[in-house]
Amino acid sequence: MEKNKKTQLEDIAAALGLSKSTVSRAISGKGRISTDTRERVLQCIKEMNYRPNMIAKSLSENKTYNIGTVIPMDSAETEAPFFQTCLMGISKECAVRDHDAVIIGTEKNDLSQLKRVVDNRKVDGIIITRPVADGGMEKMLRENGMPFVVIGQSVDKDVVTVDSDHTAGCRELTSYLLMSNPPESIGLILGSMEHTVNKSRLSGFEAAFAEAGSKPSVQLVYTDVESELQFSKAMTALMKQQPACIICGDDMLCMRLLAELSNLGLSVPDDIKVASFYDSVFLDSYLPPITSLIYNATELGATAVSQLMDMLEGEEVEKQKLMHFEMLVRRSTM
Amino acid sequence: MEKNKKTQLEDIAAALGLSKSTVSRAISGKGRISTDTRERVLQCIKEMNYRPNMIAKSLSENKTYNIGTVIPMDSAETEAPFFQTCLMGISKECAVRDHDAVIIGTEKNDLSQLKRVVDNRKVDGIIITRPVADGGMEKMLRENGMPFVVIGQSVDKDVVTVDSDHTAGCRELTSYLLMSNPPESIGLILGSMEHTVNKSRLSGFEAAFAEAGSKPSVQLVYTDVESELQFSKAMTALMKQQPACIICGDDMLCMRLLAELSNLGLSVPDDIKVASFYDSVFLDSYLPPITSLIYNATELGATAVSQLMDMLEGEEVEKQKLMHFEMLVRRSTM
DNA sequence: GTGAAAGCGCTAACAG
DNA sequence: CTGTTAGCGCTTTCAC
Numbered sequence: 001m002e003k004n005k006k007t008q009l010e011d012i013a014a015a016l017g018l019s020k021s022t023v024s025r026a027i028s029g030k031g032r033i034s035t036d037t038r039e040r041v042l043q044c045i046k047e048m049n050y051r052p053n054m055i056a057k058s059l060s061e062n063k064t065y066n067i068g069t070v071i072p073m074d075s076a077e078t079e080a081p082f083f084q085t086c087l088m089g090i091s092k093e094c095a096v097r098d099h100d101a102v103i104i105g106t107e108k109n110d111l112s113q114l115k116r117v118v119d120n121r122k123v124d125g126i127i128i129t130r131p132v133a134d135g136g137m138e139k140m141l142r143e144n145g146m147p148f149v150v151i152g153q154s155v156d157k158d159v160v161t162v163d164s165d166h167t168a169g170c171r172e173l174t175s176y177l178l179m180s181n182p183p184e185s186i187g188l189i190l191g192s193m194e195h196t197v198n199k200s201r202l203s204g205f206e207a208a209f210a211e212a213g214s215k216p217s218v219q220l221v222y223t224d225v226e227s228e229l230q231f232s233k234a235m236t237a238l239m240k241q242q243p244a245c246i247i248c249g250d251d252m253l254c255m256r257l258l259a260e261l262s263n264l265g266l267s268v269p270d271d272i273k274v275a276s277f278y279d280s281v282f283l284d285s286y287l288p289p290i291t292s293l294i295y296n297a298t299e300l301g302a303t304a305v306s307q308l309m310d311m312l313e314g315e316e317v318e319k320q321k322l323m324h325f326e327m328l329v330r331r332s333t334m
Numbered sequence: 335m336e337k338n339k340k341t342q343l344e345d346i347a348a349a350l351g352l353s354k355s356t357v358s359r360a361i362s363g364k365g366r367i368s369t370d371t372r373e374r375v376l377q378c379i380k381e382m383n384y385r386p387n388m389i390a391k392s393l394s395e396n397k398t399y400n401i402g403t404v405i406p407m408d409s410a411e412t413e414a415p416f417f418q419t420c421l422m423g424i425s426k427e428c429a430v431r432d433h434d435a436v437i438i439g440t441e442k443n444d445l446s447q448l449k450r451v452v453d454n455r456k457v458d459g460i461i462i463t464r465p466v467a468d469g470g471m472e473k474m475l476r477e478n479g480m481p482f483v484v485i486g487q488s489v490d491k492d493v494v495t496v497d498s499d500h501t502a503g504c505r506e507l508t509s510y511l512l513m514s515n516p517p518e519s520i521g522l523i524l525g526s527m528e529h530t531v532n533k534s535r536l537s538g539f540e541a542a543f544a545e546a547g548s549k550p551s552v553q554l555v556y557t558d559v560e561s562e563l564q565f566s567k568a569m570t571a572l573m574k575q576q577p578a579c580i581i582c583g584d585d586m587l588c589m590r591l592l593a594e595l596s597n598l599g600l601s602v603p604d605d606i607k608v609a610s611f612y613d614s615v616f617l618d619s620y621l622p623p624i625t626s627l628i629y630n631a632t633e634l635g636a637t638a639v640s641q642l643m644d645m646l647e648g649e650e651v652e653k654q655k656l657m658h659f660e661m662l663v664r665r666s667t668m
Numbered sequence: 669g670t671g672a673a674a675g676c677g678c679t680a681a682c683a684g
Numbered sequence: 685c686t687g688t689t690a691g692c693g694c695t696t697t698c699a700c
Contacts, residue, residue, distance in 0.1 A: 006455075008677060019687045024679060031680085032685055051453045055392045056677030059692045064389065065456075066436070073422045080414035088407045091439035095447055100436045100456055102400070105425035113429055119385045121340075122399075122434055259621060262596050287593060342693060353671045358695060365696085366669055390693030393676050 007050045016044055027052070067094055067308060068123035070104045070114060070137065072130050081280050082297050086129055086151065089301025097309055099124075108132075111140055118144050125308045127151060127301075149308045151300055153196040160311065162304045162321045166197050166277075169293045169325030170204030170247075173275060175211060176327065177245050181273070183214040185244035189234055189253050190223045198223065198249060201277060205247070217241075225253065235260055245273040245333065251280050254290060273333040288331035299323060341384045350378055361386070401428055401642060402457035404438045404448060404471065406464050415614050416631050420463055420485065423635025431643055433458075442466075445474055452478050459642045461485060461635075483642045485634055487530040494645065496638045496655045500531050500611075503627045503659030504538030504581075507609060509545065510661065511579050515607070517548040519578035523568055523587050524557045532557065532583060535611065539581070551575075559587065569594055579607040579667065585614050588624065607667045622665035633657060 013020045018037065025031045026041035044050075058064050069090055075083050087101070094101045102123055104113050114137060117123055126148040128137055135155055141148045149160045177186055188205055190198045202223065209216050219241050222234035235257070238246070248254035254276040258268065266272050268288055275291040276283055283290035300323060310317045347357045352371065359365045360375035378384075392398050403424055409417050421435070428435045436457055438447050448471060451457055460482040462471055469489055475482045483494045511520055522539055524532045536557065543550050553575050556568035569591070572580070582588035588610040595606060602608050602622055609625040610617055617624035634657060644651045 010677080020678080021680080021688080022686055025686085028679080034685060037685085051455075053677050054454045054456055055389060055398065056692090057679075058389045059393050059694090060677080060679045062692070069437075071418075071422075071425075073426075076415055076419040076422060080418040081410055084405075084414040084418050085410040087437060088405075088410060088439045091405075091437050091447075092407075095439075095450060098450075098454075100451060100454075102434045102436055103403075103421060103425050105422045105429075113425075116429060116432075117434065120388045120432075120434075121385075122388055255620075259596075286589075344693080354694080355672080355696075356670055359670085362695080368669060371669080387693050390676090391695080393678090394693080394695045396676070 006053075007048045008053065009050075012041065012044050012048055012050050015048065016040060064122060064124050065099050066102050066123045067099055067305065068102045068104050068114075068117050068126040070106055070126060070128045070130075073105045073107045075130065082278070082295065083129055085297035086301040089298035089303075090127060090305050091301075092298070093302035093305035097305070099305075099309075106137075109134075109136070111136060115140065118146050125149075125312055127304045127308060129301075147308065147311050149304050149311070151304050153200075158319070160307055160317055160319055160321075162300055162307060162323065164295060164300065164325055165322040166200035166325070167204040167207065168322075169327070170201040170277070171207045171211075172204075172325070172327050173247065173277075173291075173293055174205050174208030176329070177247070177273070177275065177333065178208060178212045178214075181244045183209060183212060184217055184220070185242075186216070187220045187238045187241065187243040187246040188216070188222065188249075189225050189231075189238070189246065189257065190221075190249035191226055191253065193223050201249060225249075231256055239264070243272065245275070248274070248276045250278055251276065251283065254283065258286065258290075269332050269334055275333050283330075286332075291330045291333040292328055294326040294328050296323065296326070340387075341382045342387065343384075346375065346378050346382055346384050349382065350374060398456060398458050399433050400436050400457040401433055401639060402436045402438050402448075402451050402460040404440055404460060404462045404464075407439045407441045409464065416612070416629065417463055419631035420635040423632035423637075424461060424639050425635075426632075427636035427639035431639070433639075433643075440471075443468075443470070445470060449474065452480050459483075459646055461638045461642060463635075481642065481645050483638050483645070485638050487534075492653070494641055494651055494653055494655075496634055496641060496657065498629055498634065498659055499656040500534035500659070501538040501541065502656075503661070504535040504611070505541045505545075506538075506659070506661050507581065507611075507625075507627055508539050508542030510663070511581070511607070511609065511667065512542060512546045512548075515578045517543060517546060518551055518554070519576075520550070521554045521572045521575065521577040521580040522550070522556065522583075523559050523565075523572070523580065523591065524555075524583035525560055525587065527557050535583060559583075565590055573598070577606065579609070582608070582610045584612055585610065585617065588617065592620065592624075603666050603668055609667050617664075620666075625664045625667040626662055628660040628662050630657060630660075 009020045009023055013023045023041050025033045026038045054065055069087060071083055091101045104117055106113050126141060126146055128148060128150045131150045131152050131154050138156060138159060149162060151162050153163055154161050190201060193199060206216060222238060225231050225234045246257060248257055261268060261272060268274050277293050278295050283292050307317050343354045343357055347354045357375050359367045360372045388399055403421060405417055425435045438451055440447050460475060460480055462482060462484045465484045465486045465488050472490060472493060483496060485496050487497055488495050524535060527533060540550060556572060559565050559568045580591060582591055595602060600606050611627050612629050617626050641651050
């Protein structure tokens with residue numbers, strides 16, 4: 001027998017002497033059906049190892065059972081752990097709901113990939129894992145009537161977003177450090193302020209100072225630190241203040257800082273304390289391990305899927321959802 | 335008008351006074367059709383901005399236009415850059431061929447996710463980005479008649495694989511170092527030998543020595559270095575040999591090595607030279623930048639897609655494809 | 669060269 | 685409660 005076809009609705013209907021529609025109802029649970037036949041059908045499905053053809057189901061229901069996930073192509077280098085972990089969360093949650101995650105790799109300002117997927121109607125909704133400032137994607141999706149949720153922040157306050165509460169996280173971390181260090185001894189080094197995340201971090205930092213009845217001095221805060229040169233300048237200026245403690249905006253900054261401190265013959269945490277914002281293997285396996293905030297990217301991704309699914313099912317969803325950060329105190333600040 | 339339906343085959347057929355089948359032929363190029371009507375149809379399609387419904391196309395052609403990509407969930411931490419870059423290559427190449435990449439996150443020894451996608455017939459083929467030793471996935475896919483290609487190595491020599499030529503890469507790197515360092519001064523630290531990639535690296539290392547008419551001494555080669563403890567032991571033993579140069583199997587090992595060298599007061603490259611196997615931001619932005627092999631993950635992914643597509647189209651494909659490695663000499667070995 | 673019609677495998681009215 | 689029937693939008697024989 002050449003065909004070896006997969007068993008389908010018709011087969012199990014025939015086996016039970018029922019009609020396709022009855023079987024369909026037994027499976028979906030929609031419409032009225034006797035519990036008896038229902039059981040029999042379900043039983044038979046197990047025995048005959050039946051799996052519905054999702055494509056056919058898709059066509060008749062006009063749903064794809066796919067979620068598109070926009071990933072910036074250029075993120076592979078520095079931010080890969082975050083995006084990948086996020087993707088795992090998305091994939092897992094999709095699977096739970098019998099959906100699949102379709103990846104959409106986008107290059108800077110190039111919407112063509114996204115457009116292709118939307119035009120081809122390959123997905124029911126989209127998750128944007130890093131909103132770009134101009135909101136071009138969001139605009140395009142809205143024009144095409146494609147539901148979406150953003151992981152991170154959006155300029156448009158009507159957009160459904162899921163994000164970590166960077167402000168609160170940074171506030172907690174700073175407060176913790178303020179408990180054992182004087183305000184004028186805590187330095188902060190941040191990357192580009194074009195990323196809203198860094199704005200949030202700064203405001204959390206300031207909030208912690210405010211709570212302690214203080215205010216961070218300008219000589220201790222360095223923002224928009226990206227290039228080697230900017231880093232050196234910030235570092236030189238900062239070290240003049242003889243800080244007891246430095247908080248870094250991301251892993252790369254932290255790594256450079258640690259290398260520099262080592263060059264200066266300063267040891268962590270005895271001579272100086274160090275903390276960072278994003279927990280990666282690097283911070284964990286460094287000696288000494290570095291205190292940082294735990295960024296639950298898996299949960300972020302999973303939550304984004306939940307939100308999107310709720311939207312697709314027509315439910316009202318919380319517009320801006322903030323996830324709690326955990327702080328992980330390690331030897332570098334003890 | 336509530337409906338606002340997308341234009342479909344029927345619409346453009348009507349607009350041109352043709353039948354659906356003729357229009358379909360014009361698009362696919364299959365069957366006989368006059369060049370004249372062909373042009374007209376194509377023209378009209380542009381004007382009416384028609385895009386075929388891929389789901390309907392899928393159902394009738396019995397193809398999904400989707401490629402599944404298996405990603406190990408636990409890879410997010412240390413190997414994320416590789417997998418993510420690879421994924422980008424896959425996504426891009428899929429797009430070129432009007433396919434999409436569906437991600438399948440798998441946990442250690444858990445085939446359920448993969449099984450789900452296969453059972454649901456959501457993909458036409460699968461790309462496995464990290465073969466597991468037991469070949470469980472491969473077996474399952476074969477049993478289900480699902481075509482697949484593996485990125486990396488497979489025990490089964492009938493499986494179509496795409497891989498970087500680790501042996502040749504490591505041989506070149508070692509040869510380069512042998513040009514300015516005596517054989518007895520070059521150390522090697524590798525991770526688990528359960529990963530075939532490390533076996534290839536070791537054989538490349540040995541091949542370079544053989545070419546130079548030498549043989550690596552056992553005191554200079556450390557394999558299966560994974561835990562902190564194993565690392566310390568290897569490190570202590572290795573440093574006793576006062577190596578002029580150390581090659582690391584991966585970024586994490588390299589990072590630990592650099593931290594340790596710094597603790598010992600040794601500076602790179604003046605006191606000791608260091609090289610690694612996988613080029614990531616870490617090695618690039620470290621001071622001094624670390625010499626390493628350039629792992630073209632994008633190309634690996636893209637090639638895997640090409641191979642898979644060829645298989646799906648019934649063509650014969652090269653069974654084991656090896657991609658060339660480039661060596662990037664940086665300050666750490668100069 | 670083109671059109672009519674059947675069919676891909678499922679869902680969803682509409683009847684009984 | 686269950687069966688019949690008509691689609692979902694496209695491809696593909698099979699006639700003409």
